[in-house]
Amino acid sequence: MDAVPGAGVAVTAGAVIVAAAVLTQLRPALRAVRSSRKAAEAWAQDRRADARRAVSEAREDAWTALGWCLTALVVLGAVWFLFANDRAVQRTFFDRDVIGISISEIASAFGTNLFIAVVAQVLILVWGLALALARMAPGRAGRPLRLLATSYIDGFRAVPAIIIIYLIGFGLPLAKVPFLSSLSPVWFAILALTLTYGAYVAEVFRAGIESIAPGQSAAARSLGLSQSSTLRHVVLPQATRRVVPPLLNDFISLQKDTALVNVIGTIDAFNQSKIFASNHFNLSSVTVVAALFILITIPQARLVDRLVAREQRRGKGA
Structure with missing residues (x-):
C-alpha cells in the first residue's frame, strides 16, 4: 500500500503536541528548583521549619515533573510506534476501510457475547x-455437602475456562446426553461459563458471609429466628453489599471470556472478526472487537472503584 498523503504532517503535528505537553510540565521542575534554593537559604539562616517545608515542596514538584515527563515519553513512543515503518502498524490494526466494512456485522455478532454474559x-x-x-x-450432617462443594470449587477453579467450554461444547453432543446434547452452541457456552465462574463466585460469597460478625447471627437466633431466617434476613443482605465490588470484577472477566466461545463454533464478535481478517489479510476488524469490549468493561471498572471507595468511606465513618 502507498503511504497516505499527509502522513508526514500528522507525524509532525503529533510531535509538536507532545513537545508542547513536555514543555508545559517543566513548570513543576522550575518550582522544584526554586523550592530547593529556598530550602538552602532557610538552612543557612537556621530556619529549620521553613527549610523542611521547602524541601517537601521541592520533592513533590520534582516527582510531579518526572511523572508527567515519563507519561509524555510513553505517548510519544506510542505515536512513533503507530507511524513507524511507513505506518505499517496503523494499516494493519487501524485500517479505516476494513473497520467501516466490518463494524456493523461485528457489532451485531457482539450481541451474542452480551446475551451469553447476561x-x-x-x-x-x-x-x-x-x-x-x-x-x-x-x-x-453438612459434612458430605461441604466435601462435595469444596471438591467442585477446587476442581473448576483449577481448570482453564476454555477447556471447560471445549469439553462441554463437543463432549455433550458426542456423548448424546439427553436434552443437553440438543442445546445450541450459545447455550453450551452459557453452561460452561456458569459451571466455571460459579466456583469463583462461590468463594466470593463465602468470604462475604464469613465477614459478618458472629454476634449478629447469635443475636438473631436469640430473638427466635431460625438458622435459615437468620441467614436470609440478617447475614445475606449485609454480605451481598460487601461482595458487590469483587462480584463485578468477576463479571468483567466473564464478559471478556465470552470471546472464548469461538472454539465451539459460536458466531460471536471474535469469530466474525476473524472471518473479515482472513478475507482482507488485515487485523483491523479484530481491533473493532477489542474496542467494543473496552466500551463495556471500562465503565464497569470505574463503577467498581466507586463502590470500593464508598465502602471504605463507610468503614471509616463506622
Missing part, C-alpha cells in the same frame, strides 16, 4: 450462592 451472570449468582451455602453447611 444470562450466565444470572445463573452464576444463583449457582455460586448455592455452592457457598453448601460449603458452609453446619454440623456433621
Whole structure:
C-alpha cells in the first residue's frame, strides 16, 4: 500500500503536541528548583521549619515533573510506534476501510457475547450462592455437602475456562446426553461459563458471609429466628453489599471470556472478526472487537472503584 498523503504532517503535528505537553510540565521542575534554593537559604539562616517545608515542596514538584515527563515519553513512543515503518502498524490494526466494512456485522455478532454474559451472570449468582451455602453447611450432617462443594470449587477453579467450554461444547453432543446434547452452541457456552465462574463466585460469597460478625447471627437466633431466617434476613443482605465490588470484577472477566466461545463454533464478535481478517489479510476488524469490549468493561471498572471507595468511606465513618 502507498503511504497516505499527509502522513508526514500528522507525524509532525503529533510531535509538536507532545513537545508542547513536555514543555508545559517543566513548570513543576522550575518550582522544584526554586523550592530547593529556598530550602538552602532557610538552612543557612537556621530556619529549620521553613527549610523542611521547602524541601517537601521541592520533592513533590520534582516527582510531579518526572511523572508527567515519563507519561509524555510513553505517548510519544506510542505515536512513533503507530507511524513507524511507513505506518505499517496503523494499516494493519487501524485500517479505516476494513473497520467501516466490518463494524456493523461485528457489532451485531457482539450481541451474542452480551446475551451469553447476561444470562450466565444470572445463573452464576444463583449457582455460586448455592455452592457457598453448601460449603458452609453446619454440623456433621453438612459434612458430605461441604466435601462435595469444596471438591467442585477446587476442581473448576483449577481448570482453564476454555477447556471447560471445549469439553462441554463437543463432549455433550458426542456423548448424546439427553436434552443437553440438543442445546445450541450459545447455550453450551452459557453452561460452561456458569459451571466455571460459579466456583469463583462461590468463594466470593463465602468470604462475604464469613465477614459478618458472629454476634449478629447469635443475636438473631436469640430473638427466635431460625438458622435459615437468620441467614436470609440478617447475614445475606449485609454480605451481598460487601461482595458487590469483587462480584463485578468477576463479571468483567466473564464478559471478556465470552470471546472464548469461538472454539465451539459460536458466531460471536471474535469469530466474525476473524472471518473479515482472513478475507482482507488485515487485523483491523479484530481491533473493532477489542474496542467494543473496552466500551463495556471500562465503565464497569470505574463503577467498581466507586463502590470500593464508598465502602471504605463507610468503614471509616463506622
